[in-house]
Amino acid sequence: MGDIFSCCYATPENTPTRQLLGPGEQPPPYHDTFLTPAMMRHLTLSEEAQLRLAQRLALIQALPAGVYDGANTDYKRMECVICMTEFILGEPIRILPCMHFYHIPCIDPWLRRSFVCPSCLAPVDTALLSAISFQDNQVEDRNVEDISIHSRNDSLLLNTTPEVSALPF
């Protein structure tokens, strides 16, 4: 954990770069492993943005996932509309609340950028929140005002992720 954080705070001054290496010298494997271009981008994020990203990542992980079982292939071949490749039996897929599904490696990077379904543009989080509110409603019969306060609170939302993954979408 400590190593990851010191890596996150690396600055151009204390990060060895290829320009500083002698000919034929290899850079230390540590930085090659941890400072991927995606991570470099995150270095410039504010604390607030990092928190939002962490919340988003948790939400993405909370979305239902499964493997393609060919259940819909009776009438036509199904393809992932992001990569335009046909689904193969057993491929990992992620199912959004609107019931559109995609290959996990195709949809997850998109959801990190934009939390809407690429096909119908339905916001993913709103559907998730209403599902959570619905569940709360069943458990405690809260009034509407309570639920809307609950929905707006991102940290509460994060705490409820284990329940979210169990929701029957």
Next chain:
Amino acid sequence: MASKGLDQGALLLKKQLADLQRSSVDGFSAGLVDDNNLFVWEVLIVGPPDTLYEGGFFKAHLNFPKEFPLKPPKMKFISNIWHPNVYADGEVCISILHEPGEDKFGYEKASERWSPVHTVESVVLSVISMLSDPNPESAANIVAAKEVRDSPAEFKRHVRKCVRQSQDNL
């Protein structure tokens, strides 16, 4: 990871190129500028019938980012074209070529923004519909937008001049 993304984008573009070559779409033709680079395309758009652009053949380039399809391509007319939603340098300004905001959480209007299910075909078809139906509200060429509103005859004269020019340059 980065090279994997590049492969995915290249693979997808290759597929779309094959699809377009197999079954052409009415209103435009598309191909690569350089056969070795899948990320730069050239399209020839036929001016839509029953519009001021009818009879014109407008050349445009599509530049795909290495993050495609997560990020939209940029489209730029090479042919001279007079339109409220095309900048003076030819760059097309339409909403589906705009990235959704980094932090929107679904509350900003996401409809009609870029989505990874868009293809060369859907982008070019949107541009063709933009030619038929200019949107002076979000103008890239302010003079053209003003003409659409205040002096349609002047607008028509400018557009027809581009149409003739495009025919001469074929």
